[in-house]
Amino acid sequence: MMTSRGPGMGAGIRSNTSSSDWLWPLLKRHSLMMLLGLLLSLLALLTGMGLLSLSGWFLSATALAGLTVTTAQAFNFFTPAGGVRALSIARTASRYGERLVTHEATFRALTTLRSLAWQALLPLGEARLGGVRRGELLNRLVADIDTLDHLYLRLAVPLLSFLLGLLTLLGMLAWLDPALALILGTGLLFSALCLLLLTYPLGRKAAQGQVQGRRNYRVALLEFISAQGELALFGATDRYRAALDELELGWQHCQRQLAALAGLSQGFTILLHGALVLLILLLVSNGVGSNQPPGALAALVLFVALSTMELLSPLSTAFAQLAGTLEAANRVDDLLTAPPGVEFVSQGPTVTEGRIELRDVDFAYPDCAPVLKGISLELAPGSCTALIGKTGSGKSSLLALLTRSWEPVHGEILLDGLPLAAYSEAELRRAITVVSQRVHVFSASLRDNLLLANEAATDAELTAVLAKVDLGHLALDAWLGDGGRPLSGGETRRLGIARALLRDSPILLLDEPTEGLDRHTEAQMLRLLLAHCRGGDESASENQDVIENQAGAEGLAERSPKALAKGECKQGRTLLMISHRLTAMAQMDQICVLEQGQIVARGDHGQLLSEFAPYARQYRR
Numbered sequence: 001m002m003t004s005r006g007p008g009m010g011a012g013i014r015s016n017t018s019s020s021d022w023l024w025p026l027l028k029r030h031s032l033m034m035l036l037g038l039l040l041s042l043l044a045l046l047t048g049m050g051l052l053s054l055s056g057w058f059l060s061a062t063a064l065a066g067l068t069v070t071t072a073q074a075f076n077f078f079t080p081a082g083g084v085r086a087l088s089i090a091r092t093a094s095r096y097g098e099r100l101v102t103h104e105a106t107f108r109a110l111t112t113l114r115s116l117a118w119q120a121l122l123p124l125g126e127a128r129l130g131g132v133r134r135g136e137l138l139n140r141l142v143a144d145i146d147t148l149d150h151l152y153l154r155l156a157v158p159l160l161s162f163l164l165g166l167l168t169l170l171g172m173l174a175w176l177d178p179a180l181a182l183i184l185g186t187g188l189l190f191s192a193l194c195l196l197l198l199t200y201p202l203g204r205k206a207a208q209g210q211v212q213g214r215r216n217y218r219v220a221l222l223e224f225i226s227a228q229g230e231l232a233l234f235g236a237t238d239r240y241r242a243a244l245d246e247l248e249l250g251w252q253h254c255q256r257q258l259a260a261l262a263g264l265s266q267g268f269t270i271l272l273h274g275a276l277v278l279l280i281l282l283l284v285s286n287g288v289g290s291n292q293p294p295g296a297l298a299a300l301v302l303f304v305a306l307s308t309m310e311l312l313s314p315l316s317t318a319f320a321q322l323a324g325t326l327e328a329a330n331r332v333d334d335l336l337t338a339p340p341g342v343e344f345v346s347q348g349p350t351v352t353e354g355r356i357e358l359r360d361v362d363f364a365y366p367d368c369a370p371v372l373k374g375i376s377l378e379l380a381p382g383s384c385t386a387l388i389g390k391t392g393s394g395k396s397s398l399l400a401l402l403t404r405s406w407e408p409v410h411g412e413i414l415l416d417g418l419p420l421a422a423y424s425e426a427e428l429r430r431a432i433t434v435v436s437q438r439v440h441v442f443s444a445s446l447r448d449n450l451l452l453a454n455e456a457a458t459d460a461e462l463t464a465v466l467a468k469v470d471l472g473h474l475a476l477d478a479w480l481g482d483g484g485r486p487l488s489g490g491e492t493r494r495l496g497i498a499r500a501l502l503r504d505s506p507i508l509l510l511d512e513p514t515e516g517l518d519r520h521t522e523a524q525m526l527r528l529l530l531a532h533c534r535g536g537d538e539s540a541s542e543n544q545d546v547i548e549n550q551a552g553a554e555g556l557a558e559r560s561p562k563a564l565a566k567g568e569c570k571q572g573r574t575l576l577m578i579s580h581r582l583t584a585m586a587q588m589d590q591i592c593v594l595e596q597g598q599i600v601a602r603g604d605h606g607q608l609l610s611e612f613a614p615y616a617r618q619y620r621r
C-alpha cells in the first residue's frame with residue numbers, strides 16, 4: 001500500500017537511508033542537460049588546447065619555412081590559419097554554451113532538490129522538527145542546497161573533463177609519439193593526485209568549518225533578529241551582538257583559510273605543471289616520434305603540454321571545496337532521507353460519525369518519562385467532553401495523539417471504530433478541526449487568513465463569522481502579520497476561533513481556546529463554539545447568559561440543563577476541549593480530570609461537584 005510520510009517519533013532530523021534515494025533520481029531527471037554541459041565543457045577544453053597547440057606549431061612552422069625561399073613558397077599558410085580561426089570561434093562558442101548549459105543544469109537540479117527538500121520537510125511537522133532550530137532549517141533549505149552546486153559545476157564537470165580531455169589528448173599525442181604521451185599522461189595524473197592529497201586534507205577542516213560557521217551564524221542571526229524586543233528590554237543586545245560577531249569572525253577565518261589554500265594550490269599547480277613542461281621540453285628536443293630533429297612538431301608537443309594547464313587548473317578549486325561540498329551533501333541527505341515516524345495510508349475510509357475511543361493509551365516523548373499512562377476514554381459522536389488538569393499534566397499531548405502528530409507507545413486510538421492509522425492524512429485533517437494554543441497569523445490579508453480554513457467561503461460568510469467573533473471592525477482586506485496590522489492576543493485567539501467556525505468537520509479539538517480572553521468574551525466564544533458543535537443557533541442569547549453566569553456564579557448545574565440539554569450535542573460535532581478554567585462545564589457531557597498523565601476523575605459537572613472535592617474546590621474558588 002502506498003504511504004505518505006508524517007510527523008513521528010524521534011526529535012531532530014536524522015537519516016537512516018542512503019543518499020542514492022534522492023541523488024540518482026535527481027541526476028537522472030537532469031541527465032541530458034548535465035551530459036550536454038559536460039560535453040560542451042570538454043569541447044571548450046579541447047578547442048582551447050587545440051588552439052594553443054596549433055598556433056604554437058603554426059608560428060614555429062612559419063618561422064622555419066621562412067628560412068629559405070623555396071620552403072617559404074611551398075608552405076601552406078591558409079589551412080593552419082583557417083584552423084586557428086575555426087578553433088578560436090569554436091572555443092568561444094563552446095565556452096559560452098558550456099557556461100549557459102552547466103549553470104542551467106545546476107539551477108534546474110537545485111530547483112528539483114529544493115522542492116524535494118520541501119516535500120521531505122513538510123510532513124515531518126512540529127514533532128520531528130521540534131529539536132531543530134528555525135535558522136537551522138532555513139540554512140539546510142537555502143545554504144546547504146546552494147553549496148551543492150559545487151557537486152556538479154565545480155566537482156563533477158572539472159573532474160570528468162580532466163579525465164576525458166586527458167584521454168582524448170593522449171590518444172592524439174600517442175599517434176605522434178607514444179612514449180611522450182605516456183610521460184605527459186603520467187605527469188598530469190600524478191599532478192592531479194598531488195593536488196588532491198595536498199588540498200583535501202589541508203582544506204577539510206576549513207571547508208567543514210565554513211559550512212558549519214555559516215550555519216551557526218545564520219541560526220544566531222535569525223534568533224537575534226526575532227528576539228530584538230526581549231534583548232532590548234533586558235539590556236542584552238550588546239552581549240548577543242558580541243557573540244554574533246565572534247561567530248562571524250570564526251566563519252570569516254575559515255573563509256580566509258580556504259582562500260589561502262586556493263592560492264597555495266594554484267601556485268602548487270603552476271609549479272608541478274611547469275616542471276612537467278620542462279621535462280617535455282627536454283624530451284622533445286631529442287625528437288618527436290620518428291621526426292629527428294623534430295622541427296615544428298617540437299613546438300606543437302610543447303604547446304600541447306603547456307595547454308594542459310587548462311585541465312589541471314579547475315581541479316585545485318574543486319578539491320579545496322570537496323570537504324565542504326560533502327558536508328553540505330550530508331546535511332541535505334539527512335533532511336531528505338529522514339525516516340518517517342508516522343506513516344499515513346494514501347487512501348482510506350471517510351470519517352462520518354466522529355466517534356473517538358482511546359484504549360489503554362500510554363505515551364512518552366523520545367528519551368523522556370511517560371506523559372500519559374493508561375488513558376481510556378470514549379467520545380460519543382456529537383458529544384462534548386472537557387479535559388481539565390494542571391499545567392504539564394499531558395492534555396496537549398493527548399490532543400497531539402488524536403491528530404497523529406505523535407503515536408502512542410502502547411494502546412490504541414480508534415476513530416469511528418477503526419484505528420487512526422487506517423485514515424489518510426488528508427481525511428484526518430478534514431475530519432478534525434483544531435484550535436490550538438498558538439494561532440499563527442500569516443502575513444496576508446484578513447480574508448486570506450480566514451480562507452485558510454475554508455477556501456470556498458464567500459465574503460459574506462467571512463464577514464458573518466467575523467461579526468460573531470467580535471472582529472467585525474476589521475476589513476477583510478486589512479493586512480495582518482509582519483508589515484501589517486498587529487492583532488492583540490485576544491484578537492488572535494478570536495481569529496483562530498473564526499477559522500474553526502468556518503470549517504465543517506465532524507470533530508473539533510480545542511486547546512485552551514479562550515486563554516487570555518476576559519470572562520465575558522470567553523463566555524461568548526465558548527457559546528459560539530458549542531453552538532457550532534451542536535449545529536444550533538450560535539447567537540441564542542439564553543445560552544450565552546447561562547455560560548456567562550457559569551463563569552463565576554454558583555448554581556450553574558441547575559440552570560444549564562434547562563438552556564442546553566446535553567443530549568442536543570449528539571446530532572452535531574464531537575467536541576474535546578482542553579481547559580484550565582471551568583467555564584461552561586455544565587454544558588459538557590463528560591469532564592475528565594487529568595493528573596500527571598492519568599485520568600483521576602470523570603463524570604458530568606454535577607457528579608464531579610458532588611463526588612470530586614478538588615473539582616468542587618476549584619469551581620467555587
Ligand SMILES: Nc1ncnc2c1ncn2[C@@H]1O[C@H](COP(=O)(O)OP(=O)(O)OP(=O)(O)O)[C@@H](O)[C@H]1O
Binds near residue numbers: 365397398
Ligand atoms: N515535544 C516534547 N518533547 C518532550 N517533552 C514534551 C514535549 N512536549 C511536551 N512535553 C512535556 O510533556 C509534559 C506534558 O506536556 P503537555 O503540553 O501535554 O501538558 P499540558 O497539560 O497541555 O500543559 P499546559 O496546560 O501547560 O499546556 C510536560 O512535562 C512537557 O514538558
